[in-house]
Amino acid sequence: MTGVAAAKLRGYAALAAALVWTAIALHRPELIALAAPFALLLAVGLAATAPPELSVHTAEDELRAVEGDTVTVHAELSIAGRSSGPVAVSLHTPPGLSASVPARVLRLEEGAPAELSFDLRCERWGGYLAGGMSVRAVGPLGLVRYEQSVAPAVRIRVYPLTEAVQALPRPAATHVGAGNYVTRVRGEGLEFADLRPHAPGDRLRQVNWRVSARRGRLHVNEYHPERNADVVLFLDAFSDTSDEAGGTIDMTVRAASALAAAYLRTRDRVGIVGFGGVLRWVLPGTGNTQSYRILDSLIDTQVVASYAWRDVAVIPARTLPPHALVLALTPLADQRMLAALVDLRARGIDLAVIDVSPLPFVKPPGGDLGDLAYRVWRLQREQLGSRYRALGVPVIEWMHGRPADEVLAQLREVRRYARTVRI
Amino acid sequence: MLAAAAVAVRTATVSGGNGRAAVAVAAACAALLLAAAILARSEGAVVWAIALQAGVYVVALELRGGRVDAWAPAVAAALVGAAELGQWAVELARPAAVEAGITSRRAATILAVAASGAGVGWLLLLASNAGSRSVTLAAAGLAAAAAAMVLVRRLARST
Numbered sequence: 001m002t003g004v005a006a007a008k009l010r011g012y013a014a015l016a017a018a019l020v021w022t023a024i025a026l027h028r029p030e031l032i033a034l035a036a037p038f039a040l041l042l043a044v045g046l047a048a049t050a051p052p053e054l055s056v057h058t059a060e061d062e063l064r065a066v067e068g069d070t071v072t073v074h075a076e077l078s079i080a081g082r083s084s085g086p087v088a089v090s091l092h093t094p095p096g097l098s099a100s101v102p103a104r105v106l107r108l109e110e111g112a113p114a115e116l117s118f119d120l121r122c123e124r125w126g127g128y129l130a131g132g133m134s135v136r137a138v139g140p141l142g143l144v145r146y147e148q149s150v151a152p153a154v155r156i157r158v159y160p161l162t163e164a165v166q167a168l169p170r171p172a173a174t175h176v177g178a179g180n181y182v183t184r185v186r187g188e189g190l191e192f193a194d195l196r197p198h199a200p201g202d203r204l205r206q207v208n209w210r211v212s213a214r215r216g217r218l219h220v221n222e223y224h225p226e227r228n229a230d231v232v233l234f235l236d237a238f239s240d241t242s243d244e245a246g247g248t249i250d251m252t253v254r255a256a257s258a259l260a261a262a263y264l265r266t267r268d269r270v271g272i273v274g275f276g277g278v279l280r281w282v283l284p285g286t287g288n289t290q291s292y293r294i295l296d297s298l299i300d301t302q303v304v305a306s307y308a309w310r311d312v313a314v315i316p317a318r319t320l321p322p323h324a325l326v327l328a329l330t331p332l333a334d335q336r337m338l339a340a341l342v343d344l345r346a347r348g349i350d351l352a353v354i355d356v357s358p359l360p361f362v363k364p365p366g367g368d369l370g371d372l373a374y375r376v377w378r379l380q381r382e383q384l385g386s387r388y389r390a391l392g393v394p395v396i397e398w399m400h401g402r403p404a405d406e407v408l409a410q411l412r413e414v415r416r417y418a419r420t421v422r423i
Numbered sequence: 424m425l426a427a428a429a430v431a432v433r434t435a436t437v438s439g440g441n442g443r444a445a446v447a448v449a450a451a452c453a454a455l456l457l458a459a460a461i462l463a464r465s466e467g468a469v470v471w472a473i474a475l476q477a478g479v480y481v482v483a484l485e486l487r488g489g490r491v492d493a494w495a496p497a498v499a500a501a502l503v504g505a506a507e508l509g510q511w512a513v514e515l516a517r518p519a520a521v522e523a524g525i526t527s528r529r530a531a532t533i534l535a536v537a538a539s540g541a542g543v544g545w546l547l548l549l550a551s552n553a554g555s556r557s558v559t560l561a562a563a564g565l566a567a568a569a570a571a572m573v574l575v576r577r578l579a580r581s582t
Contacts, residue, residue, distance in 0.1 A: 008510060011470025015477060028484055029551035030495030034477060036547055037503040037540020086525050103519035141532070142510065 001051055001137065001146040009045075009143040012038045045141035053080040054087065054108075056150045058131045063154060065122045067161040073120060073131050073154055077106075078113035085138040089116060092132040096124040097156065125160035125253065127299050129153075159295045162258040167409035168266065170416075171229035172350045173323035179228020180266040189225035196222055230271070230284045230321045231263045234344075236330030236337045237276025237301055241358035246400055248331040248356045253298050255329055255354065255404050260294045272297050273319055275340060279310070281319045310336050312343045320344075326351045331358045332384050345391050352411055353388055353395045355381075360400040424461075426505035427454040430476050430498055437492050438483035446486065449479045457505065461512045469509040473502055491552070496544030500537040507533045 016038040023031035059074035077089060090103040097120045106114055120130065131154030137146040174181050182191045195211055198218035206220040233256045240249040256272065263270045264286060271284035272294050282290075282297045312320075320326065326349050330337050345351050364374040385395045394414040398407045431454045435447035453476040460468030480498060492498075511529065 007467040008470050008506065011467065011474065012506075015470070015474045018474075019477065019481075022481055026481075026485065028481075028491075029548055030484060030492050031481060032551070033495040033544030033548050034480070034499040034502070036496070036544040037499045037536065040540050040543055041503065041536050086522075086529075088519065090519075101518060101520045103517060104522070105519050105525060106522040107525060141536070 001054060001135075001148045003051055004145045004147060006138075006143055006145055009042070012042055012143075016042065041141055042143065045139065045143040048141075049139040049144050051146055052087075052108075052137045054078070054135055054137060054146075054148060055080070056089075056133060056135060056148075058150075058153050060131075060154050063156045064159070065156065066159050067122055067125050069158075070119050070121050071156060073118045075116045075118075075131070075133065076113050077108065077116055077135070079108040079110055085140055085142070088136045088138070090134045090136070091118045091120075092130075092134070092152065093120065094128050094130060094152075096126050096158070097121065097128055097130060098123055120156070122156070122158040125158050125299050128156040128158065130156050157296065157299060159299060160254050160257045162254065162261055163404050165258045165262045165405045165408055167405055167412050168259070168262050169325065169327065169352055169408060169412045171231060171268075171323075171325035172415075174227035174229045175323060177228045177267075177269075179226055179268060181227050181229060182224045183227050185225065186222045187225040189223035191224040191226070193222045193224045195219050228266070228268045228286070230269045230324035231259075232271045232273060232284065232320055232324050232326045233259055234326050234328040234330075234341075235272065235274045235276075235298075235301060236328070236334065236356075237274050237278070237280075238334035238337055239331065241331060241333070241361045243361045243363075245361075247361055248333075248358050249301060251356050251398065251400060252329045253301050255356070255398070257295060257298055258404055259327065259408075260298075261291060264291050264294075269321075270294060271319055271321075271324075273315055274301050275310070275315070275337060276301075279314055281316060283316075283318055284321060284324065310340075312340045312347075320349065323350065328353045329356055330354075331356045332381055333358060338384065341388070341393070342391065345388075345393050351393050352415060353393055354407060354411065355385065355395050355397045357397050357399045424454070424458060424505075426501040426508065427457045427472075427476065430454070430480065430501045430505065433494060433498055433501075434476070434480045434483045437480070437494075438486040442482075442486045446479060446483045449482070450476065453479055457509055461509050464513050464516045466510050466513050469506060469513060473506040473509070476505075477502060491548070493548070496541040496548060499544050500541035503540050504533060504537040507536065 016035040019031045019035035019038075023029065023035070055078050057076045059076065063071045063073070065071045073091070075089075077087070079087070086105050087108050088103060088105045091099055093099050093102060099118050099120050102118070104116055108114055129152045131150070132152035133150040135148045135150065138144075139146070170181065174183060182189070186193050195208060196219065198207065198212075198220050202220045208219050208221050211219045235252050235256055237249065240247050242248065242250065260270050260272070267286055269284040269286045270290065272280070272282040274280035274297065280297055280300065282293050285293070326344060328341055328351065330341070330353065332338065332353075332355050341351065341353060359378070362374075364371065385397070388395045394411060396407055396411045396414065398404070431447075431450035434450040435443070438446040453472060456475060457469060457472035460472050484492060511533070
């Protein structure tokens with residue numbers, strides 16, 4: 001531990017010395033009496049000071065929570081040797097986490113370790129490294145402080161609080177695999193499709209006995225098979241436009257989290273591509289494990305500044321399976337993302353774009369020139385939307401405050417009635 | 424703040440002559456500075472405010488003349504008490520959960536330090552007055568001072 005002289009050590013010493021010298025100079029014994037308590041405190045305090053040997057161990061390695069939850073970080077504090085005074089333990093909280101009581105003051109005795117617990121409220125989604133502490137042991141009478149830093153060692157994963165979405169855009173193509181989409185073809189399934197005369201090879205359980213009895217000939221039921229689809233969430237992590245109320249990355253992550261949860265509930269295979277300065281991906285998959293894989297990938301989403309050109313060629317082929325529905329969430333701000341979306345569409349991928357609008361987070365610049373620039377920028381954004389629509393890519397603008405479900409319902413309707421453009 | 428105010432009052436009353444009003448104003452200013460230091464959560468400023476109060480008291484003694492102020496040890500105890508309580512107030516401004524028993528021990532230590540300091544001061548004053556007349560009395564004063572130190576040290580170890 002590092003010993004640091006408290007402010008009062010220097011102050012009391014200077015005061016006592018000054019009073020003694022003044023007493024001698026002015027021949028006033030009262031000043032000696034005035035210096036006496038300060039000198040006494042210094043003498044006793046310094047004589048009894050000894051550096052303590054403290055050790056701190058955090059109990060957890062990793063914690064998981066949802067936004068708004070409170071997690072508890074436990075630590076054990078022990079001392080070797082004689083206890084000198086109270087020990088103050090302060091927990092460092094990274095932005096996004098907050099502690100109602102970030103410090104504890106306690107007394108320690110050798111052989112009796114103290115259990116500490118700090119409640120941390122998870123304010124915002126993200127991956128955090130917490131558990132860093134400052135331990136400060138005060139010597140007798142508080143003249144010397146011994147300080148020790150404990151490096152953060154508890155990884156806290158805070159998942160975004162997701163909005164429940166119902167109106168999911170339906171993929172244009174499905175593939176073999178049990179899911180919730182009832183297909184038009186006939187085969188094994190639950191949804192009744194039609195009746196047909198029995199043919200060799202039909203199973204006995206398919207025979208519709210009532211119809212067979214009425215018609216005097218064996219008839220079997222036919223069904224529509226239930227299929228699932230591949231959905232890839234294509235996230236733009238090139239830029240973030242934000243203010244105190246939120247930002248485009250925040251909206252993107254929340255929407256992606258809600259979409260992934262909803263598609264996984266319908267037994268679709270869901271994958272993630274975080275397209276930005278750092279490329280992140282999760283191969284399409286299904287099930288609870290996949291939902292945690294996706295969430296873990298999402299909470300690490302952040303803007304990493306990069307000027308290197310990046311196109312879809314860098315994305316692993318398995319990440320974008322054939323016939324997958326690619327839902328792009330982008331503020332349509334970076335040329336690399338715009339080029340990648342055009343490239344995806346040119347490859348015949350079923351693409352839909354949710355334009356996470358940065359407009360609510362942009363303060364229009366003042367002056368005529370600033371106003372002109374702002375209007376030109378808005379026109380460029382509108383022109384970009386038109387360009388995608390011309391390619392057969394539906395683009396739905398999502399403004400901050402608008403429910404995601406409403407945006408998705410609009411997207412689903414557009415995709416239902418829009419003519420598919422074949423390139 | 425009560426201890427600082429008591430020192431300011433004593434400083435104002437102990438001085439004499441034309442500078443009495445100026446000393447009273449300076450003593451009040453020093454007490455206000457202590458309040459400001461506590462509000463500003465600055466431990467260093469608390470010590471300097473106490474030093475200023477002690478300085479004003481020295482000026483007041485000089486204005487008083489040759490007579491010895493028998494209440495000087497009480498002023499010293501009030502000063503050290505104000506300094507320690509001021510530092511404590513600064514520490515309390517930081518949000519922290521304090522274990523039961525620490526507060527009472529600290530309060531007892533501050534009281535003991537102030538009382539011991541006052542006791543030592545009185546003994547020193549007594550020794551200085553009787554120094555030319557009785558060597559035995561001076562030796563008794565020194566022994567009492569040493570005993571006070573031992574007492575405070577024992578208290579400090581238990582804190």
